[in-house]
Amino acid sequence: MADYWGLFFSTVFVNNILFSGFLGMCSFLACSRRMSTALGLGAAVVFVLTVTVPLNWLLKEFLLRKGALAWAGLPETDLSFLVLIVFVSSIAALTQIVEIVIERYSPALHESLGVFLPLIAVNCAILGTSLFMDQRGYTFVQAAVYGAASGTGWGLAIVLMAAIRKKLWYSDVPGPLKGLGISLLITGLMAMAFMAFSGIRL
Amino acid sequence: MRPDRESAGYTFVFAFVVCVACGLVLSFVAQSLRARQEFNAALEVRKSILQAARVVPGALQKVPLQEINSLFERNIRSVRVDSQGGVQAFSGAKDQNPSQEGNPLYIYHEQDRPVAYIFPVEGSGLWGQIHGFLALEADGITVRGLAFSSHSETPGLGGEIDKESFLKGFYGKKIWDEKSRQLVSVTIAKGRAADRVGSERLPYYVDGISGATLTGDGINVFLKDTLLRYKPFLARIRVGERP
Amino acid sequence: MIRLTRKEMTVLKEGLWSGNPVTFQVLGVCSALAVTVKVETALLMGIGLTFVAASSSLLVSLLRAFIPSRIRIIVQLLVVSVLVITVDQLLRAFFYAVSKQMSVFVGLIITNCIVMGRVEGYAMINPPRRAFLDGLANGLGYAAVLVLIAVVRELAGSGTILGGAVLPRELYEHGYVNNGLMVLAPGAFFLLGLVVWLQRALSGYREK
Numbered sequence: 001m002a003d004y005w006g007l008f009f010s011t012v013f014v015n016n017i018l019f020s021g022f023l024g025m026c027s028f029l030a031c032s033r034r035m036s037t038a039l040g041l042g043a044a045v046v047f048v049l050t051v052t053v054p055l056n057w058l059l060k061e062f063l064l065r066k067g068a069l070a071w072a073g074l075p076e077t078d079l080s081f082l083v084l085i086v087f088v089s090s091i092a093a094l095t096q097i098v099e100i101v102i103e104r105y106s107p108a109l110h111e112s113l114g115v116f117l118p119l120i121a122v123n124c125a126i127l128g129t130s131l132f133m134d135q136r137g138y139t140f141v142q143a144a145v146y147g148a149a150s151g152t153g154w155g156l157a158i159v160l161m162a163a164i165r166k167k168l169w170y171s172d173v174p175g176p177l178k179g180l181g182i183s184l185l186i187t188g189l190m191a192m193a194f195m196a197f198s199g200i201r202l
Numbered sequence: 203m204r205p206d207r208e209s210a211g212y213t214f215v216f217a218f219v220v221c222v223a224c225g226l227v228l229s230f231v232a233q234s235l236r237a238r239q240e241f242n243a244a245l246e247v248r249k250s251i252l253q254a255a256r257v258v259p260g261a262l263q264k265v266p267l268q269e270i271n272s273l274f275e276r277n278i279r280s281v282r283v284d285s286q287g288g289v290q291a292f293s294g295a296k297d298q299n300p301s302q303e304g305n306p307l308y309i310y311h312e313q314d315r316p317v318a319y320i321f322p323v324e325g326s327g328l329w330g331q332i333h334g335f336l337a338l339e340a341d342g343i344t345v346r347g348l349a350f351s352s353h354s355e356t357p358g359l360g361g362e363i364d365k366e367s368f369l370k371g372f373y374g375k376k377i378w379d380e381k382s383r384q385l386v387s388v389t390i391a392k393g394r395a396a397d398r399v400g401s402e403r404l405p406y407y408v409d410g411i412s413g414a415t416l417t418g419d420g421i422n423v424f425l426k427d428t429l430l431r432y433k434p435f436l437a438r439i440r441v442g443e444r445p
Numbered sequence: 446m447i448r449l450t451r452k453e454m455t456v457l458k459e460g461l462w463s464g465n466p467v468t469f470q471v472l473g474v475c476s477a478l479a480v481t482v483k484v485e486t487a488l489l490m491g492i493g494l495t496f497v498a499a500s501s502s503l504l505v506s507l508l509r510a511f512i513p514s515r516i517r518i519i520v521q522l523l524v525v526s527v528l529v530i531t532v533d534q535l536l537r538a539f540f541y542a543v544s545k546q547m548s549v550f551v552g553l554i555i556t557n558c559i560v561m562g563r564v565e566g567y568a569m570i571n572p573p574r575r576a577f578l579d580g581l582a583n584g585l586g587y588a589a590v591l592v593l594i595a596v597v598r599e600l601a602g603s604g605t606i607l608g609g610a611v612l613p614r615e616l617y618e619h620g621y622v623n624n625g626l627m628v629l630a631p632g633a634f635f636l637l638g639l640v641v642w643l644q645r646a647l648s649g650y651r652e653k
Contacts, residue, residue, distance in 0.1 A: 081534065084526055084529065121519075126556075135330030176651065183638075212513060220523055231531050413625065
């Protein structure tokens, strides 16, 4: 159990997917202008990652790994060259299905969250997390914890950023630096702050 | 007349056709290139073994491909080490036979005398699995070389473990502390080794790569694990036994 | 020499300068930061992305009349991923050393927003020739920013360019040290921020 907490905290803080892995930057910069948007997108990312990472783990384990098709009488088949395309498709399909389901059953939730789901399909933090899960050879439970933690880390980052940008509203930033430029500089400072976590041993 | 682009039937047929087409293209590409890729990977393994053992001075980049294989076959013998540290002749074909008991070991011979013992090392780095080879001199104490055959570390940071400038740091380091009679392994320091440890510990430490502390930590763990697995064997060659 | 119409010239110019994908459209930032520690990897990534962006724009533009709008995102993703996997497999078969260096970042071209952004935003509604040029220009614009950042990071962070030492030894003897921050994540963020500032100051673009 302690191992799982260790994995969770180190993924959220020490190896934050955004600050040390540079993944999911585009939507991080584009959608952190308003707090409500950031919260909605953050929640959606946590949800999608928690579901897709273990799902992709299952796909890899029972379909794509070399020897995974032994149950179908094909022990020699190695479909691992399909990993990328299967991961991408499962993420895209899942986000579309979730969107359709919540639109049907909870229009209120769809109002707040729905618009972000298509955006997530092309968020590299999602695919990146699945790929890293695959490369690091996690077990199923580890994969689930890693997915949830990675999403939480990303969500935390975008909410923090939205809060800082709100304050920034009142500062006098030079014209060409407004928007993207100053956001990147702030992200750099935040990344430095997060580096302080790397001294923690878990 | 063109079919209705938005009808459910058309959507299904279109999705099906696209999936089949993509599947065909990919399978064809993967199938036709597989032999070459496996050849590359196998060659990379042999290259790393030769590089770790420093069979030829300098980088192996300029050595032609056929030369690698003949160098390997002329100089390197592949054996297994059992749990007592005894060495058994390797019965498998080529250099891979996972079914045979014991840990794999490669021996670099020159005129029938062992010059180096090469141990396969593997474990996790920051992003994924790292595979490589650690070579010890015939005394079983001094590091002769280290090389990595595959890894997925960040290019320019952890990926620098491939570079000769980093690997050179391992040459001549010790894994055995004669005073305390303990297997200490060799450790990658955080930053410059001289700034981190006293001069009496320096033979066991290597300069780290800035920005790649976590990769270094990962390597430290699996280097030590590997050496511990071969402990009985190392004890035998330290007292002068020759396999 | 292929003659370009005036409209096609505008497309090229937009991708490279006034509508640069990284500094103007805020696309593809993720990988722009991850692969810029060394000039070599930045160049390779730039070439790979330019190829994928141009050819996927071309393909999607050719298919655009047949793609049902409800499943268009997933079809675009499929086309892009097939191309990326092909590139990855070819690299592994013929340029093993290169593919060893790039590792996961080749796969991440799939979700590079430049590719998807141009495919969805331009190739779906424009003819093949122009779509191809648009992909090409955006890829090159991205590569230019990448290489610029990589040159600064490699020079300041490791004192080398393309792996060769360029700073004189005397400099180090007089107490110069490489700037460790440059090879780490924050250095990349600061530099990109400054590049955006510079580019926007020169091109006169202002947000809102």
